[in-house]
Amino acid sequence: MSESSPLLAPPSTWEEFTEGLWKRNPVFVMVLGMCPTLAVTVSAVNSLSMGVATTFVLAASCFLVSALRKLIPKEVRIATYIVIIATFVTVTDYAIQAISLDLYEALGAYIQLIVANCLVLGRAEAHAARNPPLAATMNAIGMGLGFTLSLVMIGGVREILGAGAFFGFSLFGPNFQPWVVMVLPPGGFFVMAGWLLLFSIVRRRAQMRAQENERARAAAETSGACHGA
Amino acid sequence: MTVEIRSAPHIKDDAGVVKIMRNVVWSLLPICGFYVWQYGVSALASLVVVTCACLAAEEFFLRLGRQSGDLGDWSATITGLLLALTLPPGFPLWMGAMAGFVAIGLGKAIFGGIGHNLFNPALVGRGFAQAAFPTAIATYTPSFLPDRFTDFIPSSLALPFMTPADTASWVAGLNIDGVSGATPLARWKFEGVIASNWDLLTSLSGHLPVGPSPLLILACGLYLAYRGYLDWRIPVAVLGSAALLAAALYPLNPQHFPDPGFVLFSGGLMLGAVYMATDMVTSPVTPLGMWLYGALIGALTVIIRYSGGLPEGVMYAILIGNAATPMIERITQPKAFGTEPTKETRA
Numbered sequence: 228m229s230e231s232s233p234l235l236a237p238p239s240t241w242e243e244f245t246e247g248l249w250k251r252n253p254v255f256v257m258v259l260g261m262c263p264t265l266a267v268t269v270s271a272v273n274s275l276s277m278g279v280a281t282t283f284v285l286a287a288s289c290f291l292v293s294a295l296r297k298l299i300p301k302e303v304r305i306a307t308y309i310v311i312i313a314t315f316v317t318v319t320d321y322a323i324q325a326i327s328l329d330l331y332e333a334l335g336a337y338i339q340l341i342v343a344n345c346l347v348l349g350r351a352e353a354h355a356a357r358n359p360p361l362a363a364t365m366n367a368i369g370m371g372l373g374f375t376l377s378l379v380m381i382g383g384v385r386e387i388l389g390a391g392a393f394f395g396f397s398l399f400g401p402n403f404q405p406w407v408v409m410v411l412p413p414g415g416f417f418v419m420a421g422w423l424l425l426f427s428i429v430r431r432r433a434q435m436r437a438q439e440n441e442r443a444r445a446a447a448e449t450s451g452a453c454h455g456a
Numbered sequence: 457m458t459v460e461i462r463s464a465p466h467i468k469d470d471a472g473v474v475k476i477m478r479n480v481v482w483s484l485l486p487i488c489g490f491y492v493w494q495y496g497v498s499a500l501a502s503l504v505v506v507t508c509a510c511l512a513a514e515e516f517f518l519r520l521g522r523q524s525g526d527l528g529d530w531s532a533t534i535t536g537l538l539l540a541l542t543l544p545p546g547f548p549l550w551m552g553a554m555a556g557f558v559a560i561g562l563g564k565a566i567f568g569g570i571g572h573n574l575f576n577p578a579l580v581g582r583g584f585a586q587a588a589f590p591t592a593i594a595t596y597t598p599s600f601l602p603d604r605f606t607d608f609i610p611s612s613l614a615l616p617f618m619t620p621a622d623t624a625s626w627v628a629g630l631n632i633d634g635v636s637g638a639t640p641l642a643r644w645k646f647e648g649v650i651a652s653n654w655d656l657l658t659s660l661s662g663h664l665p666v667g668p669s670p671l672l673i674l675a676c677g678l679y680l681a682y683r684g685y686l687d688w689r690i691p692v693a694v695l696g697s698a699a700l701l702a703a704a705l706y707p708l709n710p711q712h713f714p715d716p717g718f719v720l721f722s723g724g725l726m727l728g729a730v731y732m733a734t735d736m737v738t739s740p741v742t743p744l745g746m747w748l749y750g751a752l753i754g755a756l757t758v759i760i761r762y763s764g765g766l767p768e769g770v771m772y773a774i775l776i777g778n779a780a781t782p783m784i785e786r787i788t789q790p791k792a793f794g795t796e797p798t799k800e801t802r803a
Contacts, residue, residue: 391617404548404619408587417562424566428521 243362247370253346254377254419255426260346263337264378265415271394273333274382278375280323280334284315284341285374286367289355293363296356308351309342316342346374377422384418385409469684473570476685476736477530483676484537484731490668494659495545495597496604498612505549507536509556517561523569531570535559538578538731541667542724542771543585544596546609546623550616551592555585575778576735579771586771596639597623598663601630632663639665641723644714645767653717670726677730686734689743693750694729694757695720701758713762725757728770738778745781745788752784753777 238246253259263281268274291311292299299307320338324331331338341347350370355363387393389410391403408414492500514532517523525531539559543552559581567573586593597609611620640651655661659669681688702719719725733739733753740749753773760769 399617402618404551404589404592404614404617406588407590408584411587413587 237362240362240365243358243366244369246366247373248376249373251370251373252377252426253370253374254381255423256430257346257349258423259349260344260374262340263344264381265412265419267334267337268378268382268385268415268418269410270386270390270392271379271382272330274378275375275394276323276330277334277337278371278378280319280338281341281344281347281374282368282371284312284319285347285350285371286364287315288312288347289350289367290360290364292351292355293358293360299356304356305348305352308348308356312347312351313342346370380422381415381418384421385414389414471685473525473531474529477534479683479685480534480680480731481530481537483680484534484541487541487668487672487676487727488537490659490672491541491545494599494604494668495609496601497606498604498609499540499545501549501608501612502543502545502547502552503537503540506540506543506552506556507533509553510536510539510560513557513560513565517565518569521565523565524572525570529570532560535564535577535581538727539581541727542578542582544593544665545599546595546597546611546620547585548589548592548614548620549612550614551585551589551620554588555581557581558584571737573737574781575775576732576738579732579775579778582771583775592620594642595620595623596642596665597627598632598665599659600663601632639723639767640718641761641767644718644722645761648711650714650718651722653715653721656718656721666722667724667727670721673726673730680730686730686736687739687746689746690734690739690750691729693747694733694754695725697751697754698725698758699754701755705758705762719758719761723761723768724770728757728774729753733774733777738781740781740785740788742785742788742790745784748784748788749777749781752780 247253249256251257254261254264260281263277267277288308288311292308295307295311316339319341323334323338350367354366358366383393387398388406389408390405391397391399397403406414409418488503492503510532511527514525515527518526536556536559539556540552543555559577562584563575563577563580564570564573582593592611595611597611609623610626611623614620638647640656643649643651651664655664656666657669657671659666677686677691680686681691698719699716702713702716705713706715714722729750733750740746753770753776756773756776757769760772761767
């Protein structure tokens with residue numbers, strides 16, 4: 228993970244921020260927080276609100292965990308993290324209830340369940356507890372944005388195919404034939420798997436290209452010394 | 457006279473994937489022809505579009521990655537033809553193309569191509585279509601309509617992503633006596649009307665909204681079994697267990713449970729038993745395993761039909777049978793002679 232190793236230079240704040248967007252995307256690379264990912268992504272709006280709520284909890288918890296990391300005894304750290312996370316989840320829960328009751332009812336128990344989202348606890352344990360507050364918060368915000376983006380990507384496809392709309396705007400007119408399966412749980416798995424497949428294909432292609440470049444450079448360097456590499 | 461001495465295995469035939477698949481396609485042609493005769497241009501368009509979608513998907517995934525197989529091995533053609541035969545004739549063509557793409561992509565390519573799939577690709581495609589478009593896939597139209605060779609069934613030509621036209625009012629507008637869009641299975645399930653076995657067996661009388669004649673499917677299956685391209689044990693086990701279970705339940709309540717003949721000849725049981733359950737990739741290879749697998753599918757079909765919410769259960773029965781295949785093969789492994797201690801040697 229990203230704890231500062233004596234051999235490597237600590238990552239810059241920008242690197243901390245972008246880590247969650249692509250390299251360690253919480254949903255499509257680390258495959259964390261699957262419960263809300265599959266359950267609330269029926270529409271783009273639900274996905275976006277879930278992502279924003281999680282981002283807030285993540286950023287606030289990681290900041291506090293990081294600030295208190297030298298005070299928290301190792302033996303009770305998980306319990307302490309959970310208390311911190313639960314505090315912010317409660318704040319989010321009441322805030323969403325106050326802003327939009329419809330949304331609150333659509334998201335249901337999954338708001339409270341952010342406390343059990345392994346992405347939040349995982350970031351607190353693996354990153355925030357070992358890094359200063361600025362790095363921890365930037366990393367958490369990046370992770371949260373990556374999570375939000377992934378959820379909207381899944382929710383968007385499911386809403387377009389399942390309801391013919393995107394963020395509530397009808398795309399195909401009144402005669403659209405909804406794909407019933409897309410708003411049912413299997414649709415979540417299909418779309419999620421499709422994106423995972425696309426991500427892994429793109430990543431594998433990028434890796435192969437990097438390896439080829441490496442080999443070409445090595446060949447170019449040795450070609451001066453010996454013939455026909 | 458020369459005596460040629462060779463060591464085992466003694467291969468007498470050059471049957472390979474391509475030859476077997478080609479023969480299956482040939483044996484499907486009469487069935488497809490009958491289907492076109494029943495439903496006209498809509499059925500023809502459905503067969504062509506679904507098969508082309510399967511072939512296009514196969515080509516796409518072959519180019520995309522390291523799949524086994526190639527377009528010339530006929531397997532995608534079989535998937536397409538079988539998928540089209542399991543869909544209603546008036547199934548919107550865009551949905552059929554979607555089902556064909558899903559059949560190859562989700563049913564086959566994702567597992568690594570031909571020979572690697574866990575489930576019958578055609579049924580994966582149909583399962584997806586059933587889950588995505590439950591209304592369209594249950595909408596049948598009467599067969600042998602007078603204008604079938606010139607007029608499309610209106611729902612066939614729905615624009616992509618749009619709701620198909622209502623066929624019920626179209627059928628009512630044709631003013632043909634004794635015509636309804638409900639399949640014999642749906643009429644039994646929801647209205648308690650049982651069609652006669654002979655009508656179901658031939659699919660010829662009246663305007664029954666059914667698939668190709670079970671008799672014809674059986675004949676084509678016999679040809680394949682005779683050539684050794686499908687194992688006779690699986691269809692016999694599927695049909696046998698379905699008939700036995702139906703015969704056992706029939707005396708209990710003849711009003712509610714149909715007779716075994718109805719169970720065998722209605723819906724897609726014959727097509728499923730002969731062409732889908734026998735898919736070499738997704739069925740067991742051991743003889744005992746084939747019997748168990750077939751019996752499981754037959755029994756599940758009857759159970760799903762009798763107590764499920766939907767009138768038809770063959771698709772799910774075969775998919776569950778496919779899922780059970782690895783376990784069936786594990787428990788039916790033959791023991792090599794001599795590896796087990798006998799009573800004498802143990803003593």
